[in-house]
Amino acid sequence: MEQFFLKVSIMLVPALMAITCHEVSHGFVAYLFGDNTAKSLGRLTLNPIKPLDIVGTLMVFIIGFGWAKPVPVNFNNLRHPKRDMIWVAAAGPITNFALATVSALAMRALVAVSAGLAGGSPLAAFVDPITLMLAFSVYINLVLAIFNLIPVPPLDGGRVAIGLLPNGPSMALARVERFGMILVMALVFFTNAFSYVISPALSFGVHLLAGPQSSLVFGVNRLMMR
Numbered sequence: 001m002e003q004f005f006l007k008v009s010i011m012l013v014p015a016l017m018a019i020t021c022h023e024v025s026h027g028f029v030a031y032l033f034g035d036n037t038a039k040s041l042g043r044l045t046l047n048p049i050k051p052l053d054i055v056g057t058l059m060v061f062i063i064g065f066g067w068a069k070p071v072p073v074n075f076n077n078l079r080h081p082k083r084d085m086i087w088v089a090a091a092g093p094i095t096n097f098a099l100a101t102v103s104a105l106a107m108r109a110l111v112a113v114s115a116g117l118a119g120g121s122p123l124a125a126f127v128d129p130i131t132l133m134l135a136f137s138v139y140i141n142l143v144l145a146i147f148n149l150i151p152v153p154p155l156d157g158g159r160v161a162i163g164l165l166p167n168g169p170s171m172a173l174a175r176v177e178r179f180g181m182i183l184v185m186a187l188v189f190f191t192n193a194f195s196y197v198i199s200p201a202l203s204f205g206v207h208l209l210a211g212p213q214s215s216l217v218f219g220v221n222r223l224m225m226r
Helices: 002-032 054-063 081-113 121-148 158-166 167-191 193-224
Strands: none
Touching: 002 054, 002 081, 002 121, 002 193, 081 121, 081 158, 081 193, 121 193, 158 167
């Protein structure tokens, strides 16, 4: 039970922020390009209750990855649907990369502060948990960004590809969306896609952003997944 509450205290806030900001960014960019569907439904909010998906949130604690209810976007309302779809779809991963970068910079600063504190000081008791939360934030945001860039709709990478491809291939890829998530899950769980594609990209991203603290990011994730 103690281990469970440790996981919740470190993982919950970073995970909810990563997932919520990812979804809201889709709706916000869609609004900028002419679609007010998300705004009219009250989904352009950072309130994590709005996009909360119970199963997706639980998966964060079970497998270190989760999801939220997608923010509704009507691509037909966009001023230039095929072109604007690229920016609407890319907004989610871009937001996660930005959050991972900010989290990494803050984590590295707090590690430097913590190094100068006495082990049992009250300030250390405050700084250390925040540092662990930031380390997990780096991890979860990079995982969300990289996973969503897989070029299979309805993932963001698939929608970016639909917007970039010529009409023929674009329409063919769009037809994959009906069973796209089944295909993605099959790729992840029944092939070595994670080991050969996602894991190397994740490792590169963590080392790039966290630098000397990369071991802390991976160590926190391993601790949380026990």
